[in-house]
Amino acid sequence: MELGPGDDAAIVRAPGGRVVATTDLLVEGRHFRRDWSPPYDIGRKAAAQNLADVVAMGARPTALLIGFGAPPGTAVDWVDALCDGLRDECAQVEAGVAGGDIVRAEAVVLAVTALGALDGPAITRSGARPGDVVAVAGRLGHAEAGVELLSAGLREPADLIDAHRRPRPPYATALRAREFGATAMLDVSDGLVQDLGHIAESAGVRIEIDGAAVPVPPVPDGLRLALTGGEDHAFAATFPEGAELPAEWRTIGRVVDGPAEVLVDGRPYRGGGWDHFRLP
Ligand SMILES: Nc1ncnc2c1ncn2[C@@H]1O[C@H](COP(=O)(O)OP(=O)(O)O)[C@@H](O)[C@H]1O
Ligand SMILES: Cc1ncc(C[n+]2csc(CCOP(=O)(O)OP(=O)(O)O)c2C)c(N)n1
Numbered sequence: 001m002e003l004g005p006g007d008d009a010a011i012v013r014a015p016g017g018r019v020v021a022t023t024d025l026l027v028e029g030r031h032f033r034r035d036w037s038p039p040y041d042i043g044r045k046a047a048a049q050n051l052a053d054v055v056a057m058g059a060r061p062t063a064l065l066i067g068f069g070a071p072p073g074t075a076v077d078w079v080d081a082l083c084d085g086l087r088d089e090c091a092q093v094e095a096g097v098a099g100g101d102i103v104r105a106e107a108v109v110l111a112v113t114a115l116g117a118l119d120g121p122a123i124t125r126s127g128a129r130p131g132d133v134v135a136v137a138g139r140l141g142h143a144e145a146g147v148e149l150l151s152a153g154l155r156e157p158a159d160l161i162d163a164h165r166r167p168r169p170p171y172a173t174a175l176r177a178r179e180f181g182a183t184a185m186l187d188v189s190d191g192l193v194q195d196l197g198h199i200a201e202s203a204g205v206r207i208e209i210d211g212a213a214v215p216v217p218p219v220p221d222g223l224r225l226a227l228t229g230g231e232d233h234a235f236a237a238t239f240p241e242g243a244e245l246p247a248e249w250r251t252i253g254r255v256v257d258g259p260a261e262v263l264v265d266g267r268p269y270r271g272g273g274w275d276h277f278r279l280p
């Protein structure tokens, strides 16, 4: 960062003159609950959700800008812990909080903008080609399992509850994807099948997933959660056939010619995935 918080705007260095920019909004009751998550974890999650989108472009995150709204009476300690979480998540990728804005609001809201630097071609959703393999790095379905447990009034198993509270996107290995020839990449926020659908649509390809190859959370309904659960911010990418994959990646399927759709074990997978405007 050339100039951090304190002036009218931050100045972010950009090799090659390109800055990657993305924004994701988090709303209390929708993305987190203050009785489910401590403020530190809400900060970690708000940063992670946005940093993952930068990394999924093949870019190195540099800075976050935070629009913050909170009800009157919100404790200063609560906000301090949230800021600690934002800062610590940024530290995972050597990024920093460059500035923000704070207003009174009916509920806690965090409008986060993440910036990143590209030192080569971006890895977009449209690059997948027939013959590529589909691979994932990171957890799938864990955060959703955590939400289901919390919704049922449970607080265990702790690792699943924590997965909802604090996603752990595998930034480092995703940042190596381009080196290994990745043709497309995204972070899984809304569910694996739904998000791979964005690659299928954007590249005009069909994606075939082998259900048995998909890593699942340790719950009875693991495959459903892995296919439809969002918010672990795993990375899904396509790589040329036969390419060696970076550490932690595993192959779960392939890209073929055909209509833009995602098949699981040979059948279109219907339903599931997060939709903000689905009626109850
Ligand atoms: N309200 C909006 N206005 C303009 N573009 C949007 C809006 N919402 C989403 N997009 C764009 O659509 C794409 C997908 O966004 P989104 O569904 O939030 O997925 P993700 O955060 O997982 O990448 C992004 O390129 C985003 O910039
Ligand atoms: C209280 C609560 N209920 C439900 C969820 C589950 N949930 C909320 S938003 C979401 C999808 C991801 O959020 P979104 O804003 O769509 O992120 P984006 O796809 O833009 O990265 C999920 C799975 C949650 N995190 N918290």
Ligand SMILES: [Mg+2]
Residues within 6 Å of the ligand: 023, 024
């Ligand atoms: Mg988004």
Ligand SMILES: [Mg+2]
Residues within 6 Å of the ligand: 024, 049, 050, 053, 189
């Ligand atoms: Mg996102």
Ligand SMILES: [Mg+2]
Residues within 6 Å of the ligand: 189, 190, 274
């Ligand atoms: Mg979404």
